[in-house]
Amino acid sequence: RGGIEFAVADLEAAEFGRKEIRLAEHEMPGLMSLRREYAEVYPLRGARVSGSLHMTVQTAVLIETLVALGAEVRWASCNIFSTQDHAAAAVVVGPHGTTEEPKGVPVFAWKGESLEEYWWCTEKMLTWDGEGPNMILDDGGDATMLVHKGTEYEKAGVVPPADDEDPDEWKVFLELLRASITGAAADSSKWTTIGEGVRGVTEETTTGVLRLYQLAAAGELLFPAINVNDAVTKSKFDNRYGIRHSLIDGINRGTDVLIGGKVAVVCGYGDVGKGAAESLRGQGARVIVTEIDPICALQAAMDGFQVKKLENVLPEADIVITTTGNKNVVMVEHMAKMKHQAIVGNIGHFDNELDMAGLARYPGIHRINIKPQVDEWVFPNGNTIIVLSEGRLLNLGNATGHPSFVMSNSFSNQVIAQIELFTKHEEYDKEVFRLPKKLDEKVARIHLEALGGELTKLTKEQAEYIDVDVEGPFKSDHYRY
Numbered sequence: 001r002g003g004i005e006f007a008v009a010d011l012e013a014a015e016f017g018r019k020e021i022r023l024a025e026h027e028m029p030g031l032m033s034l035r036r037e038y039a040e041v042y043p044l045r046g047a048r049v050s051g052s053l054h055m056t057v058q059t060a061v062l063i064e065t066l067v068a069l070g071a072e073v074r075w076a077s078c079n080i081f082s083t084q085d086h087a088a089a090a091v092v093v094g095p096h097g098t099t100e101e102p103k104g105v106p107v108f109a110w111k112g113e114s115l116e117e118y119w120w121c122t123e124k125m126l127t128w129d130g131e132g133p134n135m136i137l138d139d140g141g142d143a144t145m146l147v148h149k150g151t152e153y154e155k156a157g158v159v160p161p162a163d164d165e166d167p168d169e170w171k172v173f174l175e176l177l178r179a180s181i182t183g184a185a186a187d188s189s190k191w192t193t194i195g196e197g198v199r200g201v202t203e204e205t206t207t208g209v210l211r212l213y214q215l216a217a218a219g220e221l222l223f224p225a226i227n228v229n230d231a232v233t234k235s236k237f238d239n240r241y242g243i244r245h246s247l248i249d250g251i252n253r254g255t256d257v258l259i260g261g262k263v264a265v266v267c268g269y270g271d272v273g274k275g276a277a278e279s280l281r282g283q284g285a286r287v288i289v290t291e292i293d294p295i296c297a298l299q300a301a302m303d304g305f306q307v308k309k310l311e312n313v314l315p316e317a318d319i320v321i322t323t324t325g326n327k328n329v330v331m332v333e334h335m336a337k338m339k340h341q342a343i344v345g346n347i348g349h350f351d352n353e354l355d356m357a358g359l360a361r362y363p364g365i366h367r368i369n370i371k372p373q374v375d376e377w378v379f380p381n382g383n384t385i386i387v388l389s390e391g392r393l394l395n396l397g398n399a400t401g402h403p404s405f406v407m408s409n410s411f412s413n414q415v416i417a418q419i420e421l422f423t424k425h426e427e428y429d430k431e432v433f434r435l436p437k438k439l440d441e442k443v444a445r446i447h448l449e450a451l452g453g454e455l456t457k458l459t460k461e462q463a464e465y466i467d468v469d470v471e472g473p474f475k476s477d478h479y480r481y
């Protein structure tokens with residue numbers, strides 16, 4: 001319709017989506033400030049941005065900010081459960097379109113995608129009529145990986161081999177690659193051409209950033225990258241205060257159990273784990289932390305949390321949440337020893353933090369679906385556990401993810417990073433970069449003012465005394481916030 005390609009659950013939900021996007025704009029001062037700052041300048045004119053990031057109301061405001069700055073955009077979600085269908089519909093219709101005549105941007109996302117559908121959406125998001133994307137905006141690295149793996153197999157002239165040991169996610173991904181490399185419309189240089197056209201990628205989250213550094217270390221990065229996650233105004237806010245808000249939102253909407261008085265185990269005490277522990281303690285849970293890093297473990301202890309090994313707290317745990325960005329953190333052997341109806345969930349980017357494959361293979365186990373994204377797994381002895389969002393990040397699967405204000409911080413960094421790489425890509429090698437502190441402080445200033453905070457001004461003498469400029473940056477590069 002309207003000449004726009006799209007695949008969303010229900011275009012009729014656009015009106016509802018538009019109402020929530022309008023409310024969200026008021027809560028996203030950073031993005032709205034960037035629209036005003038760059039009005040009529042259009043720094044992203046000529047940018048063709050392929051975005052793989054949870055298709056939520058907040059992301060809708062990000063997308064429409066990129067468009068307001070001149071970009072063309074195609075979008076898919078980076079998770080099968082995180083799309084808010086009314087937001088997806090509103091983005092397709094656009095602020096000035098109708099469901100009969102959409103005037104927005106192509107979106108390929110709906111809540112509850114199968115793995116095959118997820119990778120189909122991802123390929124559609126990367127496949128433009130005519131010239132391909134010249135920018136990628138990624139969250140978790142699936143879009144970046146598809147371009148890199150596709151290029152690798154095309155250049156090697158081989159079809160991705162099947163390996164029965166591969167996790168389902170990977171099997172489906174390889175199947176898509178096989179089809180795109182050898183299918184009827186086989187264009188044996190599709191992914192290579194896309195990779196050559198991309199000026200850069202901006203990455204949202206910790207796990208995606210890890211994958212970028214690994215590619216860069218191997219000398220395989222096809223284009224420059226900006227690590228948005230490690231902007232202080234992203235990870236020290238979104239990862240912590242966003243989780244503090246949205247973790248209990250997911251648990252409450254999923255299970256509605258009383259958290260107060262219960263024992264909650266948080267695996268990992270990084271930025272996300274800190275927000276998770278604070279969130280659960282705020283509800284009156286007795287929180288126990290597991291950690292591998294003595295520094296983060298000591299922080300947890302100093303913050304008043306017990307620090308234990310997971311296997312030693314299984315008999316008392318009512319809620320177990322993983323926040324590590326690692327894999328195989330909670331195994332089926334742990335789950336089999338948990339209390340009856342213990343709640344198990346993950347808020348790391350990928351579901352491999354929980355041993356979902358091992359759980360499904362456990363002899364005599366069976367699954368009862370309670371409602372979308374809530375499953376009761378019944379062990380042969382009658383004991384059950386409640387697993388949220390099939391182990392995928394539950395704050396977006398069972399709830400709506402972080403609220404707009406904190407996402408305004410994160411997405412202001414995304415927009416700044418997109419402008420930086422699109423307009424100055426010749427200045428960047430194929431490495432991973434972070435934004436300068438001055439821009440971090442700019443994002444913080446906008447959001448502090450929006451909260452009514454007053455900044456104290458340094459005198460010239462004071463600035464000299466602490467060896468900073470009156471206008472900042474106010475900290476050294478190695479300062480830990």
Ligand SMILES: NC(=O)C1=CN([C@@H]2O[C@H](COP(=O)(O)OP(=O)(O)OC[C@H]3O[C@@H](n4cnc5c(N)ncnc54)[C@H](O)[C@@H]3O)[C@@H](O)[C@H]2O)C=CC1
Pocket residue numbers: 205206207208235238239243267268269270271272273290291292293296323324325326329347348349350393394395396401402
């Ligand atoms: N659901 C959401 O909305 C969000 C999800 N994330 C994701 O959450 C994950 C964590 O992100 P951050 O907290 O920023 O990373 P981080 O690196 O700051 O924290 C992870 C912590 O887990 C610990 N850890 C690693 N393996 C462990 C194990 N086996 N047992 C116990 N602890 C272990 C590490 O020592 C580290 O302290 C990443 O996958 C990130 O992409 C990040 C932001 C928001």
Ligand SMILES: Nc1ncnc2c1ncn2[C@@H]1O[C@H](CO)C(=O)[C@H]1O
Pocket residue numbers: 053054055056057058059139140204205206238242349393396400401402403407410
């Ligand atoms: N409401 C939201 N909309 C879009 N992205 C979100 C939202 N809540 C959390 N995220 C992002 O999700 C990734 C992890 O996949 C983060 O690092 C967060 O920035």
